[in-house]
Every structure is written in structure tokens, then in C-alpha cells.
Amino acid sequence: MSHLLEVKNLDVKFDTDEGRITAVENISLTVDQGEVLGIVGESGSGKSVTAKSIMKLNPGNTSYNEDAEIILDNENVLQFTSKQDLKKIRGGKVSMIFQEPMASFAPAIKIGAQMVEQLLIHKNINKDEAKSISINMLKRVGIADAEKRFNQYAFELSGGMRQRAMIAMALSTMPKLLLADEPTTALDVTIQAQVINLIKDIIKEYQMGVIFITHDLGVIAQVADHVAVMYLGSVVEKGPVNEILKNPKHPYTKGLLQALPDINNLDAPLSPIPGNIPSPLDRPTGCVFRTRCPHHNPEGKDGKIEMKLIEVESGHWVDQCGIQCGQNG
């Protein structure tokens, strides 16, 4: 069976005044229908850039490598250049939910008008039909008085409500793939729990594929089926969520888990990962994590081991340098 989305050997580089920055290097991922792929990593690890590449939303100074492929529904998105083609993916086959819902709605246009506008672009329907689809969708995501909210502006809604409206808008065109970029980060825990449950229900109901980006391993544990751990533009470990969280192999994944305060285990000390994430301008050669790796693997430390994912168990892939380091600690 072919995958809903297949990203192969993707590099993303930005040309800036200070030089060419490698934001993402050699990433391969797949997402199936009805599957949630979680991407975790610190700020600056290239999570959002990867997601935006799928919609070709990266800025004009971006370059992709020649042999990269992003195959969505049997078409290579990277080869799309015409507005017509891009329209098919942006908001059509793919929808995106952003972290800050206030910034994603236009402030001076009513929420309903924004929902109707995108439906009219992507679906062959009239205004009344679009309105009723929108209102139904607002009801579906648990917004009380959907008719009233439809005629309000984004600032009149609270944070949780805005995020629900954003989800309703993203889903109303029935995309095949949903990109959720830190959708719960700006929310309080009680509202976060509501939104996570809502997203889970909706995925089940509509059987769409989802890429869920977050820095919170707890949220990943709750929603994802598969996880990719990113560090400085590279995937260092990927596999089924249970495997990654319970049996991590890469020192970076282990470090992330040890740094996380766990309310069920208050006696465990919090151990930070030493050092800082290097600037993408001086990205280390060889293993990208070697400048902060707590385990001294002499060859990896010198940057002599190339980045390459190796399957250690069925479906569980780890960077080869990290396998050796992981065994040391």
C-alpha cells in the first residue's frame, strides 16, 4: 500500500546574509491514513520547517535539494510551482493548525467569513452551503452558540475557543493530511486536555493523517502512534511511540526524557542536557549531537561517523553514532 505522505531525503536550506543555513538535512518520513506522526525536538530543531515544506510555505530564500521528494497522494509536492497546483495542497489536501490562534485569524474579518472564504476556494459550493458546513463544524468542535460565534471576531473568543475555531476551519475542507504545529502549547492544561481529546476524536472520525509537532513529550505520548525525534535539522531516532518513550536508544532522546519533570516520580533528579544547541551556521560535521553528547565515543566526538539511521528493532530507527553512544550510558 502506498503511504498518504512520503518524505524522502529532504534537505531544506535558507540563503541568508550570514551564509547558507541548513535547516533540515536528509529527512525521510511517512504518514499513513488515520495515523498520527509526532515530531519532537527543541526550538531550532527544524520541526516547523519540515512541516511547512509539505505545503511549500517556506520563505523565498529557501532551496530544496534536487533528489528530494515529498509525495502526497502520489504527487510530488516539491515540483508544484503554479498557483493552481499549490492551491490544491494549501488548505485543500493539507490543512495546518498553528500554535498561536490569535495570529492565525485575520483580526478585522469575522471568523465565519474567513471559514466561508476558504470553503468557496476549495469546494464547488455556494455561500449558503459553505455557511452551514462552517456552523456544523464549529458545533462539532464543541463551540456553544456556533451561530453567534460565526459572526464574531477572533478577539472576542477566549484562547481555547479560538483554537477550537482554528481546528474547525482547518477541518472544514476535509483535508487528507493535517499539520498541527504546537496546537496546544499556548493553552492551559485543562484546555489542552480538551483540545487533545477533540483532535483524537476527529482523527478517528475522518481517518486523516496527522503530523503533530510539539516539544512536550507528554503530549506526544497521548496522541501519537509514531514519533520522530529531531535535533538540529536531523532525525536522530524514530519509531512507534511506545518503543521510543520506553526504550529510547539515542542519547538525545534519553536526555530529553531525563530532563522532563515527572509528577509520578518526584525523587528523580532533573538532569539537563549540557551545553546549548549550536547555531545552524556552524552545524557540526558528522553526528550533529556530538558537541553535547554526554557519552564519549572517540570517533563520534571527532565527527568521523556520518549521520545514518539504522533499524535496531522492527520499525525503530536510530542514528548509527547514537547507537554506540547509547550503549555507553
Place this chain on the structure above:
Amino acid sequence: MGDNLISVNNVSVNFDYQENFISKKQKIHAVNNINIKIKKGSFFGLVGESGSGKTTLGRAILGANKISSGNVIFHDDERDYELTNMNKQDLKEYRKKAQLIFQDPYAALSPRMTVRDIIAEPLEVMKITNSRQETDERVRDIAAKCRLNIEHLRRFPHAFSGGQRQRISIARALVSNPKFIVADESVAALDVSIQADILNLLKQLQTELNLTYLFISHDLSVVAHVCDVVAVMYLGHIVEMGPSRELFKNPKHSYTKALLSSIPSIDPEKRSEAIELKGEIPSALNPPPGCVFRTRCPNPGVDCKGGEITMGLTEVEPGHWVDQCCVL
């Protein structure tokens, strides 16, 4: 009262609110009738959702927000400072002893000042040091304690990462040799690996410099890890307060229970046992009468649904206080 550093007695903070110039003036009840005692050398946690009044209370204790009624007393070695009854001179003295660390290390540091100047500014403003040499000495001393290098001092904030900036912020707060620190969401903007580093630093500085913290956070796992005593706030009220381990192991108030169950578990096999709270926190303009949590309470009693039970803490176990509505 020898071992308390801060006593907060029946403190309320109201803000005036007027939607537009013809509408009626209303009051926002941001903080209502709070009583807390912060022991010397403790790590006191204040948790709650946005809009619960944590920051307002923290700022009121520092004298940065006007207290509408009640009083805050700072018990220093030689004398007490009574916050609502301070003259300018006292306030200046108090500010040396009580300092604030902000949430966003990107917004808190001036981009046009070197790190040395940022850290030295409080000393100069408060006229603590007498010579440039003395200032430099203290700046270097505190920077070393916060694990900043000497050569960092000559640079500007833009050269630093989030974690390093937060260490600069901490150094600036500590340079005047305060006894009491309010850390308002000081790790919320940081990545987990850096968050752990800053939390460890705060702990270490606490023993090294004899500090007392009021740690404001919305993240319960963080609070559970670092704090000795925790107060849970909801809509301007403290609904539960107690020693942190006791409170997190044995929560009594329905709101605390719901908050705890909402933390996403790191174990993928334990998916969503969350007690889902319906709706959102009500507006502080018209808080519901009686128990403020009753509009979202998953299992309200008959009496509290009508709002007949007033807010008030009851001691259920030594040191563990719960709002009476949830005890009955």
C-alpha cells in the same frame, strides 16, 4: 512568627474597569482575601491557569500592584516591613530585599546594554555600591554564581541563548543581595533540557544565598519537583494549599484533582484518564457567588451548586488546607 519571611493577611486586589466612557465603572476582582505565610528558606509554589490571579498576587507582595485591602508583612531580621504602610525610604529598602525574575528572557533584557551594565543597573539605581570597582566586583561575583563567564559580561544579550539569558536575568535579580525572590513563570519559555538546568540553578542558589522563593507557574510537574509548599489558585482564590508532596499525592479539591489528571502522562499506555473540565474559567468581572469553581465542578454538591457555601479554607490535615465547599 520567627520563621516566616512573608505574611500575607486577607489581601485583595481589585482593578477598576470601564468598558467605554459612558458605561458603568466595574471592579475586576483579581485576588480575593488571600492568606499565606511563606517560611524562611522555603520554595513556595503558586499554581493555576491563566487568569487565576497568580501574577497579580506575586506583584502585590512585591509592592508592584496596589493592595485594595489586607496587608503584606515582610519579616526582616531587625524589623518588619508593612507593605501598605511604607514611606519612600522603606520602599527603597524593601526593593533591595525582594526582587522579581520575569518569564520571558527575550523581553526582560535591554538589547542596548551590555550584560555587565544590565546586572550592574540595580546596584547603581539603588546606590548600593560606592565605586565602580566595587560594582564590578559584585557583578563578577554574582555572574560566577549564576554560571556566566567573565567574557560574557562584555557582550550584548542578542549573543545569548534563552537559557543563558535567563541566567543573566537571575543574576540581575540577585545582585542586590535580596532575601526574597518572586520567580514568575521563569522557566515557561524554555526548552525542557534548559528548564531543568535553570531549576537546578535556582535550587542551588537557594542554599548558597539563603533565598526564599515564591515560584509562580502553570506547570504542575515543575512545581511538584521544586517546591516545598504549594497553593493552587482559581479565579482569585486559593482553593487548596499544603506541603507539595502531600498535596499532589492526596489532592482534596476537585479543581486540584482535575488539574493533576490533565497533565499528559509520559506513558503512552496511560492515555487520557483526564477529568475533563467543561468550559473555561469565568470572567473576574462577575465571579460566581459562593464557591467560584462550581460552574465547572465535575461533581458539585447540592448546596454549592446554588452558591450557598462561601469560600474559606479548612485545615483537613496539619498544614493541608482545602476550600470548605469541597470538604463538605
